[in-house]
Amino acid sequence: MTEVQTPADPVQAFISETVGANPVVLFMKGVPEQPRCGFSALVVQILDHMGVDFVGIDVLQDDDIRQGIKTYSDWPTVPQLYVKGEFIGGSDIVREMFQAGELKPLFAEQGLLPD
C-alpha cells in the first residue's frame, strides 16, 4: 500500500502544507506582481480580476519545487491552481472555467470572493 497523504519527501510535504494552509495557491513562473510566463500571467490576471486573494509560489526560485509540483498532482506543467487544497487545473482549464462562468461559483462557495 502506498500512502500519499503524508509524503515523506520534504518537497512534497512543503507543497502539501502550502496548499493546505492557504485557501488559494498558484504555483507559477515569476511572482504575481511580475509573472515570467504568459500562461502564469493569464491566471494571475483572472484571479486579480475576480478579486481573489492568493499565494503565488515562484517555481523558478526552486528547481525541487518546479519538479516536485509536477508529480504532486501528476500534472506536467506550470501554472497550477489549488483551491482549498484541491487541484483545479492549469491555465487552459482556469481560462475555460472563467469563460464558462464556473470559476466564480467555485470561489463563492468557499467564501473567497470579495463582497
Next chain:
Amino acid sequence: MSVKSYGSRIDGASEMGVVADTIRDKLTAAFAPVELAVTDESWRHAGHAGAGDGSGETHFDVRVVSAAFTGLGRVARQRAVNEVLRVELAGPVHALSIKAAAPGE
C-alpha cells in the same frame, strides 16, 4: 533499412512540422477525434525563457474533439491528452495549450 525515403524529405515539407505531425498522429490514434487542430504557436514565444532560439517547435495549441472525452471532467481530459503526449512534453514541447471537448459541446 535500405528503403530509399529521401524523396519525402526534399519535397516541400521542411524540418519544421515534425513535432506537429507526431502530435497529430498520436492524438488521432488515441482518440479517433471528429475534429483535430494542431497549431504551432512557437513564433509567438521566440526569445523568452524555454523557447530556445525561436526556430524550434516548442509551443503548440491543440483543439481535439472526441467522443472519448464524453463524461470526463476538464482535468481528466487534459490528463488523457498529456499522457498520450508524455514523450513530447518531456522533450521538445515546452508548452501545450489544450482544448479538449466532446462532440456537441
